[in-house]
Amino acid sequence: MEKSKVYYTSFRTTFQENLPQKLKRLIKTAGMLEQIDFQNKYAAIKIHFGELGNLSFLRPNYAKVVVDLVKDQGGKPFLTDCNTLYVGSRKNALDHLETAYENGFSPFSTGCHVLIADGLKGTDELLVPIDGEYIKEAKIGRAVMDADIFISLNHFKGHESTGFGGALKNIGMGCGSRAGKMEMHNSGKxxxxxxxxxxxxxxxxxxxxxxxxxxxxxxxxxxxxxxxxxxxxxxxxxxxxxxDFDEANDILNYKIAEYTQAVLKDRPHFHISLVMDVSPYCDCHAENDIPIIPDVGMFASFDPVALDVACADAANKQPVMAGSILEKHGSHHHDHFKDTHPDTNWKSSVEHAVKIGLGNSEYELITI
Incomplete structure (x- = not known):
């Protein structure tokens, strides 16, 4: 299989080009505007709005870059996410919208509307048949599936169940309705x-x-x-x-991969990951701890699997941040995410995603 192309740029800037401008150049160089016809198409931009109290989520300025590019091409973008399974500030659409606005994701700051994809109580879902090994019918937020084009804008960070949260986690778990999230989580207690x-x-x-x-x-x-x-x-x-079960986190990763397949199949899609503020836990937490590594850069690809692997490889080359949980845990596995959460195995998600044809773990990194 031919290697997938993953485009990368650092967070270094000049007086002539700031970070939003650099992200715009990354996306254009990666070919999103050339390969996807946005004219009069609805484009779902999947992002995590951050739990109230968490400050490691992506700034809305980055979302505006993607929104503006889509609008420039005649598209109709909207920012979206689904409600959470747990108790918190995003468990229903009203609380979720208030959280998004409080964290800066308003139509005035991003240039587009926010739609909570699975509705008021997390029950507005579309059943997507995929006949996977673990999932036969994925339960996806309806607004996500109603879109013509899907774009993921991911904050790459650690995660206590999946090792890290990148493109696959943002898409698979993030686009599941509340019932879908329950289905993905129920392999271990x-x-x-x-x-x-x-x-x-x-x-x-x-x-x-x-x-x-x-x-x-x-x-x-x-x-x-x-x-x-x-x-x-x-x-x-x-x-x-x-x-209770050693296999539970692996099965969770397998299900996330299959849910991602349900979201992406049969329509154009593109993926962007920012490896910055790499907190040890998900942005679903109402707090964020010291980042476990320094900021790395911005990545983009049409292949979400290759994107996750490229981000993980780049992150694992970074030194450990002083005072972080990772420094406390020590380096035992030569893998920052495994060392932060020893009971997780992020590679299981990648391996299953490759197995089901979702993407390629082999990539060519193109630095711009």
């Missing part, structure tokens, strides 16, 4: 290590399914109610919650 639990109730406050109870200040998880979203794992301050 977490449990509480009683000797570590301090009874802080952070897990209880963040469980959207009333699956957590307390006995003598120790948390217990009812697996009949638990959907396996892993939110309790992420919010526990003492790592007292862990997954």
């Amino acid at each position: 977490p449990h509480v290590i009683e000797s570590l639990c301090i009874g802080c109730r952070a897990c209880y406050k963040n469980c959207a399914h009333s699956a957590i109870t307390f006995e003598e200040r120790i948390a217990y998880i009812n697996h009949n109610r638990c959907v396996g979203c892993g939110r309790c794992i992420g919010v526990c301050p003492v790592d007292a919650v862990e997954s």
